[in-house]
Amino acid sequence: MTPSIQQAVEEIRSAYPGHSVDVEDDGAGGAFVKVHDLLIGDQYVPPVSWIAFRITFQYPLADVYGHYCVPNLARRDNVPLGQGFSQQVWRGEPATMMSRRSNHLNPALDTAAFKLAKVLDWMRSL
């Protein structure tokens, strides 16, 4: 892992105290990260999930894109999840993918921890 990614991982641990964080080297200088037991919103079944993502070796110049949570995530009101969600595979396992792009990425500000925060806010706001 590059120093930037190690720093990103430390910031994630600090930003989500009380949540266990799994980190695994991706073999290419980046890392696979999984943050457990995050509240994604009472409108979902389940309301709490892990969220996983890959920080690539280009970080912080590259966006942290593609966040994954439990497979078959559904809304409690049975309304389809809508744009930005899709059923995909995360490291060989089925998962629900949230596709949120930072089109105005500012490498100095938009860290992996804040990207996760924005994904969570977006999910909770729907």
Added chain:
Amino acid sequence: MYIYCMQNITARTTEGHGPAVGEHAPLRRPAPKWAALVDDRVIPMPRRVVSVQVIRDQAEIRREFAVVRKYQSRSDVVLKNDAEVDLGEGNVFRTVPAREEVSAGSCSEPAKLAYVVDDEWEVVVDPRQTGQTLRRLFELPPDVELLRDYESPHDEPIADDEAATFSDGPVFRTQRVLITIKVNKNEVKFKKRRVTGLEVKETAIKQGVKIELGFVLYRIKRDGGLGPAIGDSERVVLHECEEFRCVTPDDNS
């Protein structure tokens, strides 16, 4: 000519630190400061319930004058020297010649209440004021905050929408606010403590922080944790040295 009514105030127990009313508020909060307004002079009082003699002593009322509690109507009440008065029920007094003839009255009108801010006073009859109504009453500028004055160094800021009930203490003070926070590691100074998320961004931009109004605002907690994003219309209370981060928004891809 005023009509006075004699108020028969029951003597109160004075053991220990006196009656509980206002002496020491619940939850071990310090006692609020009290004051009486006597002949349009603010006289500091040691506690909420005091004897008329204490008022006489502190206001230096001469023997030939009696103390009268002022009511909204002209039915003011002459107080006996050995009586105790609960200032929480009215703290506005005047003096009249003791030899003046006293008539009975009904005393059904509310007593006048003097709120004191920075030793200035205003009289009201409604005890249910708020931070906002007091700010208007005393024409306080926006860059000062209102604090309830306690018998301790830890006075309590009163928010605009917060109750400033008379019985909780009528004495307040103000202080100028200058709070420095950090937005994206840049110092930003504020002249008020309660602001909206949008005001945080606007003030930061005015002070040179390279963000845009469309950015997403987060507060970084003391332990480094991140709370949810702060909406533009959401109200936040700023504390010295707090850190905020303002980042670009995302889009669906």
